[in-house]
Amino acid sequence: MSIFEVKVLQIRDSSFNIGFRTGKIIQNNPIIRALEMITKPEIEYENMKSIYLSFAPHLLDELQGLSEGLGISLNKAASLFSGYDVQKTEAMGCSTILTKDYYVRNYDFGPSLYDGNFSLVQPDHAFASAGYNLQAIGRHDGVNEQGVVLGLHFVSNKDYSVGLSPWTSIRMILDTCSTTDDAIQMLKEIPHSACYNFSIGDRNGDIAVVEATPTKISVRREPDFLSCVNHFQVKELQPNNRMLNDNSIKRNDYLQSLRKSNLTYREMFNQFSTSESPLFLTDYDQLFGTLHTFSYSFKDEKILTSIAKGEQIIDINLQEWIQGNNLKETKLTGKIEN
Template sequence: MGDKMDLAVDVVALKGTYEQVGFKQGQDWKRDERIEFTQEMTKHCDVNETKSRLMEYMPFLLEELKGVAAGLGMKEDMAIRMFSGFDVTFPQMGCTAFASETFYVRNYDFSPELYDARFVFCNPDDGYASVGFSQQMIGRLDGMNEKGLIVGLHLVNERHHRTGFLGTTIVRMILDQCATIQDAVHLLQNIPHGYCYNYSIMDRSGESVVIEASPNHQVVRSQNQVMCTNHFEMDVLRENNRPEISQSKTRLNHLEHLPKQKLTPLLAYQLFNEEESPFFFKDYQEYFGTMHTVVYDPMNLSVTVGIGGDCEPFEFSLKGWVVGDIELPNVINGVFDFSR
């Protein structure tokens, strides 16, 4: 593989009915080499139960998956099993997020082998427009919608598992259906969770919270400025943490110094994206290398993105895209350094 790897992240624009959105994604899907891996991850999924749960909580995604199946030339049941995010096994990942009163910044840590490499602008007819990084096609790792609601996921423990939805599908639900933190909290407390995740959330009012969510409990942790990594802090949920959380705690300790620095969005991007930063990692072969840095601005509906480390930021406007004032590039390029 060498010490460095180039990666082009596709910039995807989706508009129309949910079925049309799904069909375009199915047609354009380029990650054929991951089909077998995805099938293995989802082999225990009960399609009938998945359909029932989707109809109960997110029927719009069932329509999207119908379109995905048609676009891929795949049976609908197979597309539902592979891309719904219901009853899925998943390797561990890491994420670090900080939210001030005016912006939200985050690094997502994983592996290029399993990364969708898709930055998606989506404006469905019956849901809120949003922008964010996809996972398993229809899911989102993080994102911001037209109401200025921002959400990112942080996997806490992949070993505590129950039949339920993957965090990436839940993030997508929030972006499409929720306008405020209160909406998001209500949704998170009323759906079946498959794993233990933190959800860091901010809305246009400047309010921010962390929702600590296990399959059994969901607890709201309010903070003036969100600082979130990959472990639970609330007493009722700490037993769900991984046995070793020292690295997650170390990152959290570094975050606690940020409020004193009076960061601007650009300074926050630079701090998180620098390869020497305490928030940046190169453990790509252990599923813990920084894939992207992103800053969301809920007031301006702008987003700043970097793929890999030490890269010039790419800037986008969700509002500008929705009203048709801007054209999107086809890709965002980045470089990953595998040396340590």
């Protein structure tokens, strides 16, 4: 068992300075070396730039800030952090329940490819948001000041294409979208690189799952309850599923068994975060271990989040944070099974 830590970053500034300050914070983080090993030395910068200009141009300023904060070229920063033309990712879990009242999920992967930062950011020209960083700019999951919450779920690399990573797509949605419908529309337009599910909800309790491939998008909607894991459930997209998805099916069956449980927000959070839960995974060597639990209450407009086997749960009112009330927490501490 080893100690596992996540920093809590709180930045209110221009997009450039958010990038610059993030760069200074992560400059000695082992994730930089890990990203150098799994990203391409160069990408087609102009192609990446055109996508950013279409969906979230301010993130180009954040990318510039990252490059200057780290003292590297803009092209190098784009390769490391833009989420464009990223090489194939294997494994990766993630389980989510969405109801009209709340959104609760676990992110499952390996600690060596985990940024280890939870960021609350308030840019000058985009919505404020809170979420777990992935490739610095991207987010595993998060919620914005408009009450839009979402997360990613890897499905497969079928029809893999040069495009945008789901974690960058999530950040673009958090920064610019006000409703679930807005998020769905953006996901229909973004060029996706691989097959992913996106679980989405908003402050009106409007919930949806977008099942996305590089060539086709389908949307699942129900008024009160949805589950989302690591396989497509829409029949026409099922040929894109991995052959070995028994674990995903098993987790989905368990999530569906909770449909009529009437669990409160905190009770459902505990269903995900406790290490005894069928949703808490420990196969970290195979990139399949639970790293954090993230949730949002549509009614109370509050975030609950914790990391693997951590006793500390952060309770965040994002609106209060936007008004200038900083969190006292600077890090989250948990444990990872070796």
